[in-house]
Amino acid sequence: MQQQLTNRRVLLGVTGGIAAYKSAELVRRLKELGAEVRVMMTPAATEFVSPLTFQALSGNPVHSQLLDPQAEAGMGHIELARWADLILVAPASADSIARLAHGRADDLFTAVCLASDAVRAMAPAMNRLMWANPATRDNVALLADRGWAVWGPGEGDQACGEIGPGRMLEPLDIAARAAQLFETGLLAGQRLLITAGPTREALDPVRFLSNHSSGKMGFALAREAASAGARVTLISGPVHLPTPDRVTRIDVVSAAEMRDAVLDHVRDCDVFIATAAVVDYRPAQAAAHKIKKHQETLSLELVRNPDILAEVAALAEAPFSVGFAAETDDVAHYAKVKLNAKNLNMIAANRVGGVDSAFDGDDNALQVFWPGGDASISRSSKHSVARQLLELIAQRLRDRD
Ligand code: PMT
Numbered sequence: 001m002q003q004q005l006t007n008r009r010v011l012l013g014v015t016g017g018i019a020a021y022k023s024a025e026l027v028r029r030l031k032e033l034g035a036e037v038r039v040m041m042t043p044a045a046t047e048f049v050s051p052l053t054f055q056a057l058s059g060n061p062v063h064s065q066l067l068d069p070q071a072e073a074g075m076g077h078i079e080l081a082r083w084a085d086l087i088l089v090a091p092a093s094a095d096s097i098a099r100l101a102h103g104r105a106d107d108l109f110t111a112v113c114l115a116s117d118a119v120r121a122m123a124p125a126m127n128r129l130m131w132a133n134p135a136t137r138d139n140v141a142l143l144a145d146r147g148w149a150v151w152g153p154g155e156g157d158q159a160c161g162e163i164g165p166g167r168m169l170e171p172l173d174i175a176a177r178a179a180q181l182f183e184t185g186l187l188a189g190q191r192l193l194i195t196a197g198p199t200r201e202a203l204d205p206v207r208f209l210s211n212h213s214s215g216k217m218g219f220a221l222a223r224e225a226a227s228a229g230a231r232v233t234l235i236s237g238p239v240h241l242p243t244p245d246r247v248t249r250i251d252v253v254s255a256a257e258m259r260d261a262v263l264d265h266v267r268d269c270d271v272f273i274a275t276a277a278v279v280d281y282r283p284a285q286a287a288a289h290k291i292k293k294h295q296e297t298l299s300l301e302l303v304r305n306p307d308i309l310a311e312v313a314a315l316a317e318a319p320f321s322v323g324f325a326a327e328t329d330d331v332a333h334y335a336k337v338k339l340n341a342k343n344l345n346m347i348a349a350n351r352v353g354g355v356d357s358a359f360d361g362d363d364n365a366l367q368v369f370w371p372g373g374d375a376s377i378s379r380s381s382k383h384s385v386a387r388q389l390l391e392l393i394a395q396r397l398r399d400r401d
Contacts (some may be wrong), residue, residue: 016044128164217240
């Protein structure tokens, strides 16, 4: 089975309805597709199915209380909202739909939905007359307008004995639609070249200069760009990450190798995204043999590495060039300086060092600048951040045409 939801974090919202029993199977289906699943339940939902069932199936504690100090100390509602790539409400009862439409935030379920910029989908389930009621229709239309995907309901026998539309779609169908949600086609036909990870600059055959980049941000961009329909080539420094599906990967070690690989492929790309943390200086000469520790101090002579991004952006037929800026202070200021100095189409700035450093963790937040505009992407998974950055890039490409 294709693991289309690998690395996707799905937060399943189970609301009060008899179809809640089917959501137990939905957890299994989502996990079969590779998703990491957490479950939040409304109090009414816990009357239908025990939270223990969802805890056992998802492998994670179930979230149901907004004002539970213990739960909030573990993963509070804001962290939960940030954690999710997809909030999937199944079953979505008439009442939960009404509460979401009105922006309520007086329980965990509604507060999390309100505080998240994750992709959102719902599978309604209710009595056919409740579904047909204009109040429900209006609420659903409003949420669809705000970007919620609405799946179903299906038609048939209902638990209440009636026949008609209102049945929750089958778990297999919902899980397949969840996987499809990320296949946006937003970058269809575009060719992307992305650098990722650190470089290593050899001091001798056993030692090198490098940095803390894990490659996660660049690999998330590659994965999301492929899902958005782009043809993606990923040039990566040494990292421990699997190659995303439908991505061509080229492994390099040093900045010089990364530069050569980029220059070999840049003419075949429409967009270049430089996520790699290229080491700025390399030893003037790498020792041929292991350096011995005879002396108390050791001085190294370093020379500057070529700036790959600046070189690409200066090409006569440069692709749409996006840089990253990793800064410890004055993040926005230095990012704007780099945007201008390197003549870029866009730069994404993130903070490194200290708590919430962009290096290595699974989450990130970006300030994005382009000539004449800017946007903020709030802290969430690197995959969600990548998706939002690619949306900005697609928008700029459209504006340029
Ligand atoms: O890999 P992760 O652990 O997920 O961490 C992600 C990240 C922090 C590495 C990433 O989000 C990030 O910020 N990457 C850029 C790191 C960096 O080198 O920033 P910089 O401000 O020093 O460089 C500015 C830009 O020039 C970058 O796009 C960089 O790729 C590029 N550059 C820099 C030097 C050089 N010699 N050649 C370059 O192309």
